[in-house]
Amino acid sequence: MMEYRTEHDSLGEVEVPAExxxxxxxxxARENFHITGVPMSHYPRLIEALAYVKLAAAEANASLGMLDEDRSRAICRACEELISGKxxxxxxxxxxxxxxxTxxxxxxxEVVCNRALELMGRPKGDYEHLHPLNHVNMSQSTNDVFPSALNIALILELRELMEAMRHLQHAFARKGDxxxxVLKMGRTQLQDAVPMTLGQEFTAWAVTVGEDIQRVDEAEDLVYEINMGATAIGTGLNSHPDYARTVTEKLVEITTLNLKQSPDLVEATQDTGVYVQLSGVLKRxxxxxxxxxxxxxxLSSGPRCGINEINLPPMQPGSSIMPGKVNPVIPEVVNQVAFAVIGHDVTISMASEAGQLELNVMEPVIGYSLFQSINMLRRACLTLADKCVSGITANRERCRELVEHSIGLVTALNPYIGYEKSAEIAKEAMRTGGSVYAIVLEKGYLTREQLDEILKPENMVRPRYTK
Structure with missing residues (x-):
């Protein structure tokens, strides 16, 4: 038989499991909110951040003479256990x-309080000696605790996301090298354009991921501003005059993060613009x-009836009815992650807009959506790098064949044979289905050696002066 202890709040008594x-x-709250099926324990960074806030608050209150040493020590020890993962x-x-x-x-x-009571040698629920609100929550309100903890957790999560993005960036860069x-045909509007190298294509992807790492880093800088000491609406009611400054200093010391107190705590308590900004970057x-x-x-489409310039590593059979079919499942799942992140951005925008007067009560869904976006993007980057990009191979002969047969090749030859001859060759190639490369040779406009020199990959990757 499970044992229970009786606890009460302003609504009455409730039987709580003794353990x-x-x-x-x-x-x-557990009984009221059967919404996502995802408990807070699913996000250890958030629990860690809440523990940082409670620890900093206990130390600040003790240093200001608001909380006695025995209670402060027990609260701090309980918080340290949470930070360690317990x-x-x-x-x-x-x-x-x-x-x-709330x-x-x-x-x-309540978790900090009851663990602290145990550390004091007292039973759980013995709130006469240590109370979850009077002591653990001293000088605090949900309205400064929750967003401050959310910001700390987001900083820690964003650092992991950027590390995963760097891993993907390096994977693309290695393939670029x-x-x-490998000479191939570049395309615009899904039509043949001009020659390039496959290395240039992969290097460009490495660069674009690198640019986005910078954008995430810039967005992260905005998250360092917190509103601890605001209490209910930013006026600091029920806290020591030096509490806001002291608790922020303690948080900086404990977390080693460059956190800073918002210059206007009333504004900071109602404003969720930082989350809109961050979500927009994640959407990007x-x-x-x-x-x-x-x-x-x-580029991997085919293998016989598509572009087929590259091979993605085969990860699993692709069909229950078509033998031998292998699908691009890793890029497909990353596409789906992107769709989800875009959806979360809409949620965050609407939730931020829904703020009223001195508080935005929609911060839980904002936090949940940001965590989902960050974690999904982080896993997507690692999955794309390790299960796809690192194993990509080039179909070199196919790439060369497409260049030689492409009408777009005449653009690269234009400086050497002139616009009129280039247009003539393009029309003939379109009419006959012949290779531009072969037609140029047949007409004697260039020798094979000249053509091969023009089409060397190193001559395709940069501007080249031609008389």
Whole structure:
């Protein structure tokens, strides 16, 4: 038989499992919010960040004479355990919840409180000696705790995302070097354009990922501003006059992050513009990754009836009815991640717009959407790099064949034989289906040696002066 302890709040008494570190308010929230099926424990960075905030608050209150040493020490030790990864299973509230994150804050208050009580040699629920609100939540409100913890968690998550993006960037760059000597046809509007190298194509993708790493890094800088000390609406009610400055200093010391207090805590408590900005950058990353994956799917299409310039590594059989078919499943899944991130951006935009007066109560869904976007993009980058890009091979002969047969080749020959002859060759190639390369030789406009010199990959990768 499970044992219970009785806890109460302003709504009455509730039986809480005796072994649980959470309490009455967490239990109510757990019962109220069956929304995503994803509990807070799914996001360890958020729990870690909440513990950082509670630890900094306890140290700040103690240094200002607001909290006695014994209680402060016990709270800090409990927070340190959470930061180390313990008791995360006790964070049971759904990540999407009503109340502007109050349930998340109370889940943290109750777990920290009950573990601290144990460290003091007292039973869980002995709130006369240490209280989740009077002591753990001292000088705080959900309205400064939740967004500050969210910002810290986002910084930690964004660092991991950028590392994954660098991994993908390097994978593309390595292929750029490997394919530097592979001549192929460039395309615009899905039509033949002018020759280039396959290395240039992959190097361009490395560059575009690198640009987006810079954009994410710039967006991350905005997340360092926090509103700790704001309490309910930014006025700092129920806190020591020096608390906001002190708790921010403690957070910087504990996290080693360059956090800074918002210059206007009233504005900071109601404003969620930073999340809109960050989400927009994540959408940019998603859109560009999806475009690259579209290109990979096109270039590998076939194998007999498509472009077939590159081979993606075969990851799994592609059909339950067509034997031997292998699909570009990795680019496909990254496309789908991009669609989800774009959808999350819409959610974040609407949730941010829904803020009213001194608070935006929609921050839980904003946080959930950002975590989803960041984590999916991080995994997508690693998956694309390791299970696709690193194993791509070039069909060198196919690439060369397409160049020699492409009408677009005449553009590269134009400086050598003139526009009129180039147009004549293009028309004949279109009429007969013949190779531009072969027609030029047949008409004697250039020798094979001259053609091969013009079409050397190193002559295709940069501007070249021709008399």
């Amino acid at each position: 649980a570190y959470y309490g009455v308010q967490t239990l109510r 008791l995360h299973d006790q964070f049971v509230v759904d990540v999407v919840q009503g109340g502007a994150g 349930s998340a804050n109370m889940n943290a208050n 490997e394919f530097a000597d 990353v998603a859109v560009k990754l999806s475009k690259i994956c579209n290109d990979l799917r096109l």
